[in-house]
Amino acid sequence: MNLYKRRNLTGWAFLLPAALMICWMSFWPMAQSFMLSFQTGTGARMRYAEPLNLNYGRIFNDRVFIQALQNNFYYLLIQVPIMLILALILATMLNNKNLKFRGLFRTAIFLPCATSLVSYSMIFRTLFAFNGFINTALVRVGILDAPYNFLTNAPSARIVIIIALIWRWTGYNMVFYLAGLQNIDGNVYEAAKIDGAGPVRLFTRITVPLLRPIILLTVIMSTNGTLQLFDESFNLTSGGPANGTITMSHYLYNVSFVHSANFGYASAISFVIMSMVAVLALIQMKVGDKR
Amino acid sequence: MKKFIAATLVLALVFALAACDTPATGGDAGDAGSKLTVWCWDPAFNLFAMEEAAKVYKQINPGFELDIVEIGWDDLQTNLITIAMSGQLQALPDIFLVQNNAFQKNVMNYPELFADLTDFSVPYHQFGPSVVAYSTIGGRNFGVPFDNGAAVAAYRLDILEEAGYTLEDFTDITWDTYIEQAKDILAKTGKPLLSGGAGDMDLICILLQSMGASFFDADGNPDIVGNEYISLAFDVYVQLVSNGLMVEVNSWDEYIGTFNNGIVAGVINGCWILGSVQQADDQFGLWGITNLPKFSNVSGATHYSANGGSSWAVASSSSNVDLAVDFLTQTFGGSIEFYENILFAAGALANWLPAGESDVYNEPQPFFRDVPIYALITEFAGLIPSNYTGVYYYEARDAIGNAIVLVLAGADKDEALKDAEDTLRFWMMQ
Numbered sequence: 001m002n003l004y005k006r007r008n009l010t011g012w013a014f015l016l017p018a019a020l021m022i023c024w025m026s027f028w029p030m031a032q033s034f035m036l037s038f039q040t041g042t043g044a045r046m047r048y049a050e051p052l053n054l055n056y057g058r059i060f061n062d063r064v065f066i067q068a069l070q071n072n073f074y075y076l077l078i079q080v081p082i083m084l085i086l087a088l089i090l091a092t093m094l095n096n097k098n099l100k101f102r103g104l105f106r107t108a109i110f111l112p113c114a115t116s117l118v119s120y121s122m123i124f125r126t127l128f129a130f131n132g133f134i135n136t137a138l139v140r141v142g143i144l145d146a147p148y149n150f151l152t153n154a155p156s157a158r159i160v161i162i163i164a165l166i167w168r169w170t171g172y173n174m175v176f177y178l179a180g181l182q183n184i185d186g187n188v189y190e191a192a193k194i195d196g197a198g199p200v201r202l203f204t205r206i207t208v209p210l211l212r213p214i215i216l217l218t219v220i221m222s223t224n225g226t227l228q229l230f231d232e233s234f235n236l237t238s239g240g241p242a243n244g245t246i247t248m249s250h251y252l253y254n255v256s257f258v259h260s261a262n263f264g265y266a267s268a269i270s271f272v273i274m275s276m277v278a279v280l281a282l283i284q285m286k287v288g289d290k291r
Numbered sequence: 292m293k294k295f296i297a298a299t300l301v302l303a304l305v306f307a308l309a310a311c312d313t314p315a316t317g318g319d320a321g322d323a324g325s326k327l328t329v330w331c332w333d334p335a336f337n338l339f340a341m342e343e344a345a346k347v348y349k350q351i352n353p354g355f356e357l358d359i360v361e362i363g364w365d366d367l368q369t370n371l372i373t374i375a376m377s378g379q380l381q382a383l384p385d386i387f388l389v390q391n392n393a394f395q396k397n398v399m400n401y402p403e404l405f406a407d408l409t410d411f412s413v414p415y416h417q418f419g420p421s422v423v424a425y426s427t428i429g430g431r432n433f434g435v436p437f438d439n440g441a442a443v444a445a446y447r448l449d450i451l452e453e454a455g456y457t458l459e460d461f462t463d464i465t466w467d468t469y470i471e472q473a474k475d476i477l478a479k480t481g482k483p484l485l486s487g488g489a490g491d492m493d494l495i496c497i498l499l500q501s502m503g504a505s506f507f508d509a510d511g512n513p514d515i516v517g518n519e520y521i522s523l524a525f526d527v528y529v530q531l532v533s534n535g536l537m538v539e540v541n542s543w544d545e546y547i548g549t550f551n552n553g554i555v556a557g558v559i560n561g562c563w564i565l566g567s568v569q570q571a572d573d574q575f576g577l578w579g580i581t582n583l584p585k586f587s588n589v590s591g592a593t594h595y596s597a598n599g600g601s602s603w604a605v606a607s608s609s610s611n612v613d614l615a616v617d618f619l620t621q622t623f624g625g626s627i628e629f630y631e632n633i634l635f636a637a638g639a640l641a642n643w644l645p646a647g648e649s650d651v652y653n654e655p656q657p658f659f660r661d662v663p664i665y666a667l668i669t670e671f672a673g674l675i676p677s678n679y680t681g682v683y684y685y686e687a688r689d690a691i692g693n694a695i696v697l698v699l700a701g702a703d704k705d706e707a708l709k710d711a712e713d714t715l716r717f718w719m720m721q
Contacts, residue, residue: 042401064714125542126542130545131548151489152696240490241700242692242693242694242696242700256372257368257369257372258685258689259683259685259718260683260686261376261400263376
């Protein structure tokens with residue numbers, strides 16, 4: 001055995017345990033749940049559906065699923081752009097070497113990411129409660145005459161979820177941009193400045209184009225995360241009012257564990273969510289990656 | 292650096308091993324001695340009651356041992372589903388607690404998990420008929436009723452008096468009278484009489500059960516469109532909310548806050564809510580309880596209903612079914628001493644009617660102006676009409692809960708109910 005082969009084998013030996021574990025614990029269940037998505041029934045009495053695509057066929061006749069789908073895209077289209085633009089602006093500001101207390105600001109903005117999804121959802125729920133902090137503050141300041149029930153009205157409940165999401169995830173994306181900014185050579189900026197470019201031009205003509213791969217990464221991650229949103233819907237609004245804020249993953253959970261368990265249908269829903277994520281990621285890669 | 296990596300790896304390994312070492316929570320199917328395993332939730336209530344039951348039973352069977360595992364209902368339900376799906380029945384404990392509202396659904400979906408208790412000597416005739424009905428499927432019994440969910444109406448007597456009313460004025464009344472008086476109290480004191488979660492189905496379900504009504508007909512088919520009972524319950528609910536007689540909140544802690552902080556002057560819920568009512572020390576001696584308002588001119592309408600509650604089930608896979616049933620029968624279905632023990636320490640109320648005759652149950656409760664409320668609630672418990680929950684109870688609650696939110700937002704009632712029935716039928720399709 002020559003040195004090259006031996007090294008190669010060593011590499012494979014290191015990879016093997018993890019690869020086997022992933023296949024056994026992750027890929028095999030995925031394959032099983034794909035089979036499950038063609039079945040129907042309860043408990044151990046699952047049988048193949050007649051016709052086989054019954055579960056997939058009924059998804060788009062399911063009013064609650066359609067509502068959940070709309071909610072998810074509402075969150076996606078409004079929250080992701082706001083969050084990413086905010087993260088980009090913050091990252092550019094914090095990348096300024098002359099800024100005092102840079103470390104402090106970075107930590108403060110990143111810190112929300114360290115909180116658990118459940119606890120921050122519950123804190124937001126308490127903040128926006130009928131007699132919660134926000135209402136009390138708004139009434140005291142005189143902006144509102146009487147407390148407004150943010151969480152029992154679908155439009156305002158959705159906005160509360162978006163605010164919560166922005167608070168929780170902006171810092172996370174900012175860190176990616178900060179890392180990306182470190183890789184941009186300072187000389188590029190210097191040259192542009194000498195040519196007379198202002199801060200806005202520097203941002204739009206240098207920062208954004210050079211960060212394109214990172215922006216693409218964060219867009220894909222955020223899209224993926226938003227389509228699989230669960231904790232906020234479950235804990236902050238319980239999907240209400242009248243399914244006005246429910247997400248697809250939350251509905252999936254209800255179908256599996258709250259309602260009389262229908263795992264065949266639940267698996268079908270999960271594969272529909274997966275294909276949506278895959279298609280969106282593919283489109284974004286085609287549009288965004290111009291290498 | 293190498294040392295650091297090595298240390299990290301060792302640590303990771305230790306954690307991984309520790310994770311593997313988590314004790315299996317399943318029952319000892321192989322151990323046919325006199326040891327039983329129980330799954331239930333709420334340490335201050337259900338676990339405590341089980342411990343007390345074990346103490347009482349040890350007097351009869353000295354070698355008896357009980358291993359109680361705390362597990363929340365949501366997790367317990369998930370466990371039941373996964374155990375049934377995988378067929379790993381030996382993972383079940385000997386005894387587990389099931390929410391009354393989910394009992395029929397679990398037995399119908401996963402009959403293989405439950406031992407049939409009909410032919411054992413559980414004294415079902417000594418329990419209220421409605422609590423036995425929750426765990427009765429096709430005429431067979433699958434559970435021993437425990438947690439009492441009898442509904443009570445509790446009022447702040449000081450606020451009623453301020454507006455010129457007494458508890459008498461709220462006893463044996465109709466909903467029409469209730470709404471009249473509630474409007475008057477709101478006008479005079481500024482306090483609404485009720486609170487509840489927005490889109491939360493507790494009150495609607497209490498109203499329906501007080502008429503013995505359900506979302507389903509006797510064959511389990513959805514019965515929403517044209518269901519006079521649901522329509523009446525909606526009308527009452529809408530009147531309560533639109534007149535400001537009921538405060539809508541978004542979470543459980545807010546709900547508790549509405550009466551603990553004196554925002555509302557009354558509560559209608561399962562009697563277990565009194566535990567939370569009594570948390571407010573400054574309201575000592577200010578509360579009184581009575582029966583619910585009833586619907587006038589409806590056949591089968593009563594002043595009694597229920598919300599929640601739970602019953603014990605015995606696993607079919609248990610190697611000790613006889614012992615498990617005997618244990619439950621001798622304690623939860625036969626020991627006044629046991630019910631006396633848990634009443635004071637946990638406020639746990641009996642569904643087993645003979646316990647209501649105990650002296651302890653008849654002692655006056657100073658928090659409620661020296662009224663013996665426990666005997667009163669046990670009396671209520673015997674008068675509750677049964678209703679059908681079935682396999683799709685939670686789906687129905689979900690659909691109707693959405694309908695009520697839409698109606699409150701101004702949608703047409705009949706249309707909202709039609710949509711709810713369509714959604715429910717969709718969910719029931721297999």
